[in-house]
Amino acid sequence: MxxxxxxxxxxxxxxxxxxxxxxxxxxxxxxxxxxxxxxxxxxxxxxxxxxxxxxxxxxxxxxxxxxxxxxxxxxxxxxxxxxxxxxxxxxxxxxxxxxxxxxxxxxxxxxxxxxxxxxxxxxxxxxxxxxxxxxxxxxxxxxxxxxxxxxxxxxxxxxxxxxxxxxxxxxxxxxxxxxxxxxxxxxxxxxxxxxxxxxxxxxxxxxxxxxxxxxxxxxxxxxxxxxKGSQAKCLTILRKMYSINTGEHPDQFPVKHLVSDMKTDMQHQVSDNIVCSGKLMRILISMKQQMKSLFRFPLLLVTVLTCTIMFANMFGMFGLGLWLPEIFVRFDQFEKLYPNATPSITELSALVKVNDKNLSCEATFDASVTFNTVVIAATSLVFNFICSVIATKLHFKVIPLVTMLIGGATSASIYFLTSSLQNLVVASLFQASMITANMTIGSIAVELFPTKVVGIAMCLMMFFGRLGAMASSFLFGLYMDTQCHIPIFIVGGVVLLGGLLCFLVPKKSNRSMERTLSITTGIEVAVLSGYDVKFR
Incomplete structure (x- = not known):
């Protein structure tokens, strides 16, 4: 038997x-x-x-x-x-x-x-x-x-x-x-x-x-x-999920067998054939194989797009975003020193000397600055909630596309602000849109990358994102007190470019996997269709 x-x-x-x-x-x-x-x-x-x-x-x-x-x-x-x-x-x-x-x-x-x-x-x-x-x-x-x-x-x-x-x-x-x-x-x-x-x-x-x-x-x-090729363990967890959600016994779960993903099986066999002296070497070889697959067709376009979009997003969010409180402080100082004047953002660099003269080592926080920070975070919270509600009705690339375009437009508009109130409104829109985009860009990766490489794909995206954050922070540190229009317009241009690139994100990979089973003379016949990836 x-x-x-x-x-x-x-x-x-x-x-x-x-x-x-x-x-x-x-x-x-x-x-x-x-x-x-x-x-x-x-x-x-x-x-x-x-x-x-x-x-x-x-x-x-x-x-x-x-x-x-x-x-x-x-x-x-x-x-x-x-x-x-x-x-x-x-x-x-x-x-x-x-x-x-x-x-x-x-x-x-x-x-x-x-x-x-x-x-x-x-x-x-x-x-x-x-x-x-x-x-x-x-x-x-x-x-x-x-x-x-x-x-x-x-x-x-x-x-x-x-x-x-x-x-x-x-x-x-x-x-x-x-x-x-x-x-x-x-x-x-x-x-x-x-x-x-x-x-x-x-x-x-x-x-x-x-x-x-x-x-x-x-x-x-x-x-x-x-x-990893362990369908038994996969089904065990699915049965547990079914039981907790429905209150039924795990054995009542209607799925008894899972259709194998042809590519997953092939990758699993390849990894199983790797013979190395230790576990570390196997992991390194697996990493090399996964990285190669990210830069080969059909994943190459998705890899380049997602990494570039994440670079643009974090270039703005952790670059300009970290300098917004400083701009708040300078607007407030300017309005106190010159109550009847209308400042341009380039004039705020003159306040650096004033600020240096009044430095005090006290761990206290101005109530207005705290209020502005809370308003920005609350706006982002509402923005995230609205996007999460409408996400079910939209393609997964729509929200990052729209929010990145909003972020690019608002970041460039900071140059033209003339009051702290205007700065608060624009900063709230900028941070809300950039944080929402940052989170939803991850959903693009989950939808488009195969399970076998989605973890390292996300890490590659975060690598380029953090490079963007460091580059932007350096740019603001270099020019904020002298030519602050340069980093502001660069951030606006980079973020807008990232938003436009979202137009090129393909629709979800179509893994049409069909298995036709016929029982003839006690023999199982399985027919698996190909792994078809369509860009529409």
Whole structure:
């Protein structure tokens, strides 16, 4: 009987997308969304905390503005250094395992960072923070999307982006209430001086630690197991999803067998034929194969487009976006000094000298600046929510296309502003559109890249995005006080170009995989159609 053929009922057979759809939509998906939201909140905290923590720490540790800039750069360098590592590990070891490990270690590093006494130690910690938080930044959207039915993938990714915005709404409010607290200043031993900014770091580490523990109870992505050739494990998770969502017994799940993806099977066989001396070498060879596939037809066009669009997006979001609070401060100062004058943005550079004369080492935050920051974050939150609602009715490239065009237009218009109120309106539109675009660009990758390489594809996109962020930050630092129109118009042009490139993004790959089973004289006959990729 061991050699007897296996018979399939056609109604028990399905491809992955249909199988996920048959799990229903309920409590399981809500928990996946919740843990992903916590992960994205933690990621947002790490990306934004430098704007609040280190100006306060500068008072206690007495480091220069140049050293403050180095601390901010160290975080970005850490993210660039780990871009490809996490993608490869996620594609080879699993998404869940990497998310758990990196969140746990990053929370520990942040807590350690809160008690270190010197700038050099903080420098190492911020590099490690950037290195580790790059994992959820590159993987979490893939992880949550792979549990979703096709109809909900883009809306769920867009919804997850809301929580990144929420993190930037929470940060200034926490900073406003915690950092000025003088009653938490005390000395531990002879070398640790505890201050409010250290308490702020510990508070931000707590949700990340809880997120890591939460991932322990969550399953691995079923699509990851399918890509690895383990249909049994994939079906086990799908049955669990079905049971939690519907309340039925797992055995009642209508899909008993999954149609194999021909390309996935071929890639799996190739990886199985790799004979190496150790696991590290196998991972490196797998990475080389995955990278080659990204720069070969039919993925070459998608790779170039998504990387260029992400470069343009982060060139604006983390370049001009980080300088918007500074522009707020300069507009406010100009209006106080010259109440009857109408400034151009180039005239604001004259206020640098005034600002330098009035520097004081106080960890307090002006209420108007905090208000402006909260308004920008709240606008982004509403914008993200609206886009997540309408995403089900639009093609997945429409939202990044429209938001990138809005971001490019508003960034260029900053040059023509003449008041802080105008700056607040334009800054709110700019940040809202750029954050929404940043999150939805990830949905393009999930839709167009095969499961086998989507992890490393996301990491490649983030690599180019972070290069764009560093280039833009350098450009603003170089010209902001002398010829600020140069970086403003460059950002506007680059972001608009990224938006126009969204027109070229192809529609979803059409993996028409059909299996016709006929039972004749006890022999299974399977016919698999080709892997047809259409650009329409």
């Amino acid at each position: 061991g050699n007897s053929p296996e018979f399939f009922d056609l109604k028990d057979l399905s491809d992955y997308d249909r199988a996920v759809k048959k799990t229903g939509y309920g409590r399981f998906h809500y928990e996946i969304l919740a843990v992903s939201a916590m992960s994205i909140l933690s990621m947002g905290f790490q990306n934004g905390l430098s704007s609040y923590v280190f100006p306060a720490a500068q008072c206690d540790l007495n480091f220069s503005s140049f050293e403050l800039g180095i601390l901010n750069t160290a975080f970005m360098i850490g993210g660039i250094a780990s871009c490809f590592l996490w993608g490869v590990l996620a594609d080879n070891l699993g998404r869940k395992k990497i998310l758990f490990i990196t969140h746990l270690i990053d929370a520990i590093v942040t807590i350690v960072c809160s008690v270190l006494p010197s700038v050099n130690n903080l420098l190492v910690c911020r590099f490690l923070n950037g290195f580790l938080i790059g994992a959820p930044g590159s993987i979490i959207f893939t992880y949550v999307a792979e549990f979703q039915p096709p109809k909900y993938r883009s809306p769920v990714v867009c919804c997850c982006g809301i929580f990144f915005t929420i993190s930037w709404l929470i940060l200034p409010l926490l900073a406003y209430f915690i950092l000025p607290l003088e009653n938490v200043r005390f000395t531990l031993g002879n070398f640790i001086f505890f201050a409010p900014w250290r308490l702020f770091l510990i508070i931000l580490a707590v949700p990340e630690l809880l997120t890591a523990l939460w991932f322990l109870r969550m399953p691995e992505s079923p699509k990851f197991f399918l890509a």
